[in-house]
Amino acid sequence: MSKEQLIIFDTTLRDGEQSPGASMTKEEKLRIARQLERMRVDVIEAGFPAASNGDFEAVRAVAETIKDSTVAGLCRAFDKDIARALEAVKPAKSGRIHTFIATSPIHMEKKLRMSPDDVLVAAQHAVRFARNGIGDVEFSCEDAGRSDLDFLCRIIEAVIKEGASTINIPDTVGYNVPEQYAERIRQLRERIPNSDKVVWSVHCHNDLGLAVANSLAAVMAGARQVECTINGLGERAGNAALEEIVMAVHTRQDVFPCITRIDTTQIVAASKMVSSITGFPVQPNKAIVGANAFAHESGIHQDGVLKHRETYEIMRAEDVGWNANKLVLGKHSGRTAFKARLKELGIEVESEQVLNVAFTHFKELADKKHEIFDEDLHALMSDEMVPPDDEHYKLVSSMFHSETGEAPQAKLTLSAGGTEQHAASSGSGPVDATFKAIESVAASGSELLLYSVNAITTGTDAQGEVTVRLSKDGRIVNGQGADTDIVVASAKAYINALNKLCSGQEKLNPQL
Numbered sequence: 001m002s003k004e005q006l007i008i009f010d011t012t013l014r015d016g017e018q019s020p021g022a023s024m025t026k027e028e029k030l031r032i033a034r035q036l037e038r039m040r041v042d043v044i045e046a047g048f049p050a051a052s053n054g055d056f057e058a059v060r061a062v063a064e065t066i067k068d069s070t071v072a073g074l075c076r077a078f079d080k081d082i083a084r085a086l087e088a089v090k091p092a093k094s095g096r097i098h099t100f101i102a103t104s105p106i107h108m109e110k111k112l113r114m115s116p117d118d119v120l121v122a123a124q125h126a127v128r129f130a131r132n133g134i135g136d137v138e139f140s141c142e143d144a145g146r147s148d149l150d151f152l153c154r155i156i157e158a159v160i161k162e163g164a165s166t167i168n169i170p171d172t173v174g175y176n177v178p179e180q181y182a183e184r185i186r187q188l189r190e191r192i193p194n195s196d197k198v199v200w201s202v203h204c205h206n207d208l209g210l211a212v213a214n215s216l217a218a219v220m221a222g223a224r225q226v227e228c229t230i231n232g233l234g235e236r237a238g239n240a241a242l243e244e245i246v247m248a249v250h251t252r253q254d255v256f257p258c259i260t261r262i263d264t265t266q267i268v269a270a271s272k273m274v275s276s277i278t279g280f281p282v283q284p285n286k287a288i289v290g291a292n293a294f295a296h297e298s299g300i301h302q303d304g305v306l307k308h309r310e311t312y313e314i315m316r317a318e319d320v321g322w323n324a325n326k327l328v329l330g331k332h333s334g335r336t337a338f339k340a341r342l343k344e345l346g347i348e349v350e351s352e353q354v355l356n357v358a359f360t361h362f363k364e365l366a367d368k369k370h371e372i373f374d375e376d377l378h379a380l381m382s383d384e385m386v387p388p389d390d391e392h393y394k395l396v397s398s399m400f401h402s403e404t405g406e407a408p409q410a411k412l413t414l415s416a417g418g419t420e421q422h423a424a425s426s427g428s429g430p431v432d433a434t435f436k437a438i439e440s441v442a443a444s445g446s447e448l449l450l451y452s453v454n455a456i457t458t459g460t461d462a463q464g465e466v467t468v469r470l471s472k473d474g475r476i477v478n479g480q481g482a483d484t485d486i487v488v489a490s491a492k493a494y495i496n497a498l499n500k501l502c503s504g505q506e507k508l509n510p511q512l
């Protein structure tokens, strides 16, 4: 039996834009709308045409451009707003008017300053007015989550009679909890005549972090449209995140009685686009679209994923638009992942013994760094494969001169293959002068990739430990040097790296 369709109504361009600081230009809205269309979103709410001429133009431009999704414009239950929205969505191949009025006691009394009867009349009038202009009208009872159920039944029955074809039950302030919200949807569907002739829609806010849970509970209770936004953008704490709704329904087809028509492989592209246009970063641990959503750092998980991906993954990274899942090396990683990464990098390890030593050094490094990158592994492994006593260059003596207003000078005596050589250079700083002086002898042609200094003891006589990372012909090496004089430590580190580059090449993997 084929499943019913769950309509995905994206309101990134309307409720998403209501996030403070997230307003978008017409061109930006168009770019996002095209991506939503590529993703096969059913309805794109493009804006609130009565809000400004700019938003009117943006909604109109989206309506003129988008062909495969319905384009909706939001408006108050107010003729002037509705007329403006009708004009904006008119060019759409499939257009919708979404009109709303608040139905909760607090909103009616304190905000609208209208009696429930007057609200009911305004809603009826608004839907009738909209239906005279367009065939597809959605009606929302703003703050339905805090509205009296009997009143909701009255007003919804009335607007269905006027021709509303989608009835939206927003939890405007994110007050509901899943069971209660689902029960509300169930009751409304049971009590209202002809409820099976309309689409029941939900629109949940995330004030208690329950927007997605509430939306999904409502789907179980019969809702067949979910209003949501990319990255959960939206007023205050945001709306239900589209990517979470869609992937929950797709992943748990054993539970949900419906399916969306979303091309899930477009999700990550949409998330990145919305994030870059609004300037709202996506937190790394955000479900589906966060950078860590498919990343594994701890050894036991990495071992499991390498043996069988589904031990720790319920979705495939590729199915939502990531290139692949990631095994991130860090202090919690184990031998299996370490070995697998070396293999991927083409680094062959001579023996189990070398691997064990390298793994110990890797753990030491991981204690100092948050994340171990491929360059760190290249450097680490070349360290393991080069014998420490194979030193072509040695620092015999050094002299540095630095004076205000003059370029710093370095004068060194180096032993190169047993022959002493003198070198001198100036530079933008004493370290730069030192490296230039060494290169005047070594002429290695290598590239300096990294220079870092760590104090390994404390106090004014602190030992400075310098790391220099050089690369040549695809090989990357790390050199270390320690001294209480940071410039001497730098010279030692540079020479240490050069020795690794020039000695032991035959022992290194030719692919490095």
Ligand SMILES: CC(=O)SCCNC(=O)CCNC(=O)[C@H](O)C(C)(C)COP(=O)(O)OP(=O)(O)OC[C@H]1O[C@@H](n2cnc3c(N)ncnc32)[C@H](O)[C@@H]1OP(=O)(O)O
Binding pocket: 015, 018, 048, 050, 051, 052, 075, 076, 077, 078, 100, 101, 102, 111, 112, 113, 142, 172, 235
């Ligand atoms: C839950 C939601 O997300 S609702 C949508 C929120 N989006 C927006 O507000 C869009 C941007 N808004 C705007 O640009 C402006 O608020 C406008 C153009 C809509 C209205 O601006 P103004 O006419 O200056 O009114 P203002 O914003 O100060 O106050 C809102 C008025 O609309 C009334 N109102 C609020 N909702 C509705 C409604 N659904 N139907 C009819 N009237 C409504 C209020 O009672 C208030 O009326 P009052 O001025 O007689 O007291």
Ligand SMILES: CC(C)C(=O)C(=O)O
Binding pocket: 015, 074, 100, 140, 141, 142, 143, 168, 170, 171, 172, 173, 203, 205
């Ligand atoms: C206008 C409606 C749908 C809304 O955004 C809300 O109630 O949160």
Ligand SMILES: [Mg+2]
Binding pocket: 015, 170, 172, 203, 205, 235
């Ligand atoms: Mg909202």
